[in-house]
Amino acid sequence: MFIMESSSNWYERSKPFIAVTFLQFGFAGMDVLSKAAMNKGMSNYVLVVYRHLVAFFAIAPFALFLDKKVRPKMTFSIFMKIVALSILEPVIDQNLYFLGMKYTTATFAAAMTNMLPAITFFMACILRLEKIKIKSIRSIAKVVGTLATVSGAMVMTLLKGPIIELFGRHGGSNHNLHHDADENTQHAIKGFIMITIGCFSWACFVILQTITLEAYPAELSLTAWICILGAAEGAAVAMIMERANPSVWYLKWDMKLLAVVYSGIVCSGLAYYMQGLVLKTRGPVFVTAFNPLCMVIVAIMGSLILAEKLFLGRLIGAIVIVLGLYLVVWGKSKDYKPPSNEPVLPAKQVTEEANTKKEHCNHHHIAISNLRAGITTLEEQA
Numbered sequence: 143m144f145i146m147e148s149s150s151n152w153y154e155r156s157k158p159f160i161a162v163t164f165l166q167f168g169f170a171g172m173d174v175l176s177k178a179a180m181n182k183g184m185s186n187y188v189l190v191v192y193r194h195l196v197a198f199f200a201i202a203p204f205a206l207f208l209d210k211k212v213r214p215k216m217t218f219s220i221f222m223k224i225v226a227l228s229i230l231e232p233v234i235d236q237n238l239y240f241l242g243m244k245y246t247t248a249t250f251a252a253a254m255t256n257m258l259p260a261i262t263f264f265m266a267c268i269l270r271l272e273k274i275k276i277k278s279i280r281s282i283a284k285v286v287g288t289l290a291t292v293s294g295a296m297v298m299t300l301l302k303g304p305i306i307e308l309f310g311r312h313g314g315s316n317h318n319l320h321h322d323a324d325e326n327t328q329h330a331i332k333g334f335i336m337i338t339i340g341c342f343s344w345a346c347f348v349i350l351q352t353i354t355l356e357a358y359p360a361e362l363s364l365t366a367w368i369c370i371l372g373a374a375e376g377a378a379v380a381m382i383m384e385r386a387n388p389s390v391w392y393l394k395w396d397m398k399l400l401a402v403v404y405s406g407i408v409c410s411g412l413a414y415y416m417q418g419l420v421l422k423t424r425g426p427v428f429v430t431a432f433n434p435l436c437m438v439i440v441a442i443m444g445s446l447i448l449a450e451k452l453f454l455g456r457l458i459g460a461i462v463i464v465l466g467l468y469l470v471v472w473g474k475s476k477d478y479k480p481p482s483n484e485p486v487l488p489a490k491q492v493t494e495e496a497n498t499k500k501e502h503c504n505h506h507h508i509a510i511s512n513l514r515a516g517i518t519t520l521e522e523q524a
Contacts, residue, residue, distance in 0.1 A: 158424050159471075161416045162432040168408040170439045172401075177243065179401035185390040186240035187380035189402060192393070194232050194373035196406025198366055201415065205362035213360040223354045224367045231347040232372025232410070233379060238340035246333035254337040255433065256295030261345040262430040263288045271352060272427050283473035288431060290466025294459045295434040301455030348426045351418060361418035368414055431470040434463045 180186060205213075214220075243251040263284075266272035275281045351364075358364055384390050393399045420429050438460040 158420045161420050165413055166436040170436050172405045172409045175401040175404055179398045184398045185384055187383050188390050190236045191373055191376040191380050192402040193406040194369040194410055197410035198369040200407050201411045202366045205366045209360040209363045213363050220358045228368050228371035230343045233375050235340045235343040238336040242333040242337035245329040256292050257341050258433050259288050259430045260292050263427050265345055265349050266426050280473040283469045287466045287469025291434045291463050294462030295437050297459035303454035352421045352426050355422055361415050365414040
């Protein structure tokens, strides 16, 4: 019995780690497929629209039935928060990220997104969503770990060093290295600005999603709302930006369609939902701290599967990222509170139950008083 309880507790504590790791594998696949689709002429604006339409139709049926008992009444305040969420990530972040990738390279874009943990950590501290105590060793670990993950990601991108052969595999030629060296400075500056704004928007999205879930604790329904509103708003932007090129809206059975379906189901539908689940228990810093792990996954998969070159600098950066993630996770281990099995009653219901108990006690008090008065009357008559 004790072993079963221990296994159950271990599994419950492991679920957030499994979820965020799965997200990073999903994002790594999206980067590869999206870049391949845009290389074949797909518009980033159209990709964003179709991606969220696919995500909506994949999530909506589950949200309709599974969230039926937990979905609260939609209010104007909640709806405006959802509208803001649909603008921040689906429209602003994704479009700017893909545009920045076009102006620079995929490697540069992936490196820039590793600013996300630091930006989110800073914003969470300002909004008091993250607890920081200067004298606490765990708080110091969270700060140092966050900086380490960002630094490790930068090392992976900027530091090369000698080539490392894994399992006797020889690295293949990488033409992107020569292309990166000749990258136009003006385009690099534009890409830097776009991706930086996109990272800030992404961090705002994660923070606002945490706040919204407190008032609207239905993750599937929230995901469906974000996707359909993001698709509608993205369509308006796409029609303006691609008004002279209507052919970009047509899809065939090729890499473009695969990128749309994969990124829609995995990186919008499942990602928003799983991110919401983890945010409710672990907070925004925990979710974004794992973002640099995506670069580690891409580097390892590229070396083993695609026979790409693995440099010593990337290996050192990967080790720094892993150590940084360990510090963040250790620092936040005391922040986690296991969910209680007792149901949380609404304030109105609690008030009504308190009033009922009070009235019940008053009735008992009146009955006892009447009984004492009757006894006193009988004694006087006797």
